[in-house]
Amino acid sequence: MTRIPVELAERSYEILIEPGALASAGDHLGPFVKNGRVFIVTDENVANHILPTLRASLDTGRIAHKEHILPAGESTKSWKMLEDLVESLLEEQIERSDILVALGGGVIGDLVGFAAAIIKRGCKFVQIPTSLLAQVDSSVGGKTAINSKAGKNLVGSFNQPEFVLIDPEVLNSLPDRELRAGYAEVLKYGLIDKPDFFEWCEQNGARVLGRDSNALVHAIAESVSAKARIVAADERELSGTRALLNLGHTFGHALEADTGYSARLVHGEAVAAGMALAFGYSQRRGHCPAADAGRVKAALQAVGLPFDLTSASVEATGQALVGHMMHDKKMQSGRLPFLLANGIGQTFLAPDVDLKDVVDFLDNCR
Template identity: 65%
Template sequence: MTVITVPLSDRSYDIVIEDGVLARAGDYLGPIARGRRMVIVADAQVPMHLATLRTSLTASGIASEAIEIPAGEGSKSWATLELLLDSLLALGVERGDHIVALGGGVIGDLVGFAASILKRGCGFVQVPTTLLAQVDSSVGGKTGINTRAGKNLVGAFHQPALVLIDPTTLDTLPPREVRAGYAEVVKYGLIDDPDFFAWCESNGTVLLLGDPLARAHAIARSVSAKARIVGADERETTGTRALLNLGHTFGHALEAEAGFDGSLLHGEGVAAGMALAFAFSAEQGLCRAEDADRVARHLRDAGLPDGIAAAGITASGETLVGHMLHDKKREGGTLPFLLARGIGQTYLDRSVDLQQVATFLDRCPR
C-alpha cells in the first residue's frame, strides 16, 4: 500500500493506492460517512466494481444508494448534470454528506462539479477505475462539464476528501482505454522528470500488458508528481500547475473537432497534443528535433496517436486554432501554450503567435 498526501493545509487529503482496496473501501469510508448513508454515482459500465464497493460498505455498516450514469464524454453535459442533481436531491443528500464517484474521468469530473454546487458544496470521494483517472483526473480538484463551445468550460475547483485507487480495476479495462490513460503517465516524464520518461520507454510495454509492479510504480510516480504540483499551485495562479496541461491545448482542439463522440478519447488527444507541442517546439528552435522524434516514437510504440493524421483529424490549422480560442486558459486575448526546451523541460509560453500555430498545423501530415 502507498499513501500520498495532497498538501493543502486544512483541506489536505490522502490518496491510497493498493491492490484490492476497493473490497476494503468501507474501512476507509466509515470515518467519512459518520453513520450516514452514502450515495455512489457510478459509470454504468462498471457494475462489478459497484457491487464490490457496496458489499464493502455493507460489511462496514454503511448503507448506500447508487446512481448509474451512461459512459462516455457525452455525460459531461448540462442535461446529465441536471438529472444527477435532481437524483441527489431526491435521495436527500445533505451538505455534510459525501458523494462517491466510481468510474473514470468523466464520472469524477461530473460528480465533483455536482458536489461543488449542491447545497453550496457537499463533500465527495474519488474511486477511479481507469488508468487516466487514477494517474490524473481524480487528483487535484478540477471538476466540470463540457459545453458546445468546448471542453471543461464550466466547472469549479473542488477537492475530494479522499482518493482510493485500486490498480486491479484496470484488469477489466479495454486495452484502448489503458493506452489512453498511459498518455497521462508519459506526460509527467515530459514535464520535468526525464528519468521517468526514460523509465516509460523501457517499461511502457509491460505496463500496458498489465504487469502489476510496473503499473503500481507508474501510478505512484504520477500521483506523487501531481500531488506535489497541486500542493504548490492549487488554482493555477503561479503557472506551476499549468504545466499539467502539456498537450492539452492541441489535444482539446482535436477532441473538439472530433465532436467528443468517442472516436478520439481524451488520452489519445493528449498524446497527439504532446507530440504536436514537441514538434512545434522543435520547429521554433526551442528543442532538438531528436527530442520531438523520441516523444513521437514512444507514443507510436505505445499504440497512441502521434499527430493530426494518427488522431483521424483532417481539419485545417485555422479550424483547429478556432477551437483553441475557446480554451478556458485564454486571458487578455492571449492563449498560453506548454512548449518544451527538451524532454523534462516543459515551460509556459504566453507569446505564441496563433497564426504561426495554424501554419504549423497545416504543414502536419493529414
C-alpha cells in the same frame, strides 16, 4: 498501501494506492461517513464490472448506501445529466453529513465533483477512479466540470475530495484502448519535469500496458506524486506552475473538438497526439532538439498511441484547429499561452505564441 499526501493546509487529503483496495473500501470510507450515508454515482459499464465489489464492502461495514447509475461516455458531462443527478440527490434528502462517491473514470469524477460543490453549497465526496487516466490525472487535484456547447470543461469549479482510493486491480476490466489512452497522461509527467521517469516509461511501457502489477503501481505512484506536488504549489493555476499539467492539452482539445468529442478520438489519445505536436512545434521554434521530439513520437508510437495528425485521424486545416483553440480557458486578452519544451523534462509556458504561426505549423503537419 502507498499513501501520497496532497498538501493544501486545512484541506489536505491523501491518495491511497493498493492492489485490491476496493474490497476494503468500506473501512476507508467509514471515518468520513460517521452517521451519514454513501451515495455512489457510477456509469453503466463500471456498474457491471466493479460496483458489486464496492457494494459488498459497504454492506460488510454496515454503511448505508444508495446508487445512481448513469450512461457511460463523454456526453454524460452535460447540463442535463448534472441537473438530473442533483435533483435526484435532493429528492433523496441528501445531507451534508452524507458523502458522494465517484466510482468511475474522468467523466464520472468530474460530474460528481462538480455536483458535490453545488449541492447545499458543498457536500463531501470521494474519488474511486476506475480508469488509468482518472487514477493518474483527473481524480487528483480538485478540478471538476461539465462540458458546454462552447467547449469542454468550461463550466465547473475547484473542489477537492476527502480522499482518493486507487486500486490498480480494477484496471483488469478496462479495455486495452482505454488503458493506452490513460498511459498518455503517465508519459506526460516524465515530459514535464521528470526525464528519468520518461526513460523508465520508454523501457517499461509494454509492462504497464500488459497490466504487470508492479509496473502499474510504480507508474501510478510516480504520476500521482508529481501531480500532488504541482497541485500543492499552485492549486488554482494562479502562479502558472499548475498550467504545466496541461502539456499537450491545447493541441489535444482542438483535436477532440474537431472529432466531436466522440469515440473517434478519446481524450488520452488526443493528449498523446497533442504532446507530440507540442514537442514538434517546440522544435520548429528552436527550443527543442529534434532528437527529443523524435523520442516523444517514438514512445507514443511504440505503445500504439497517436503521434501526429494522421495517426489521430484528423484532417482539419490549421485554421480550423486554431479556431477550436480560441475557446480555451487559458485565453487572455486574445492571446493563448502554450506549453512548449526545451527538451524532455523541460516544459515551460510560452505566452508569446503567434497563432498564425501555429496555423502554418499545423498545415505543414498535414
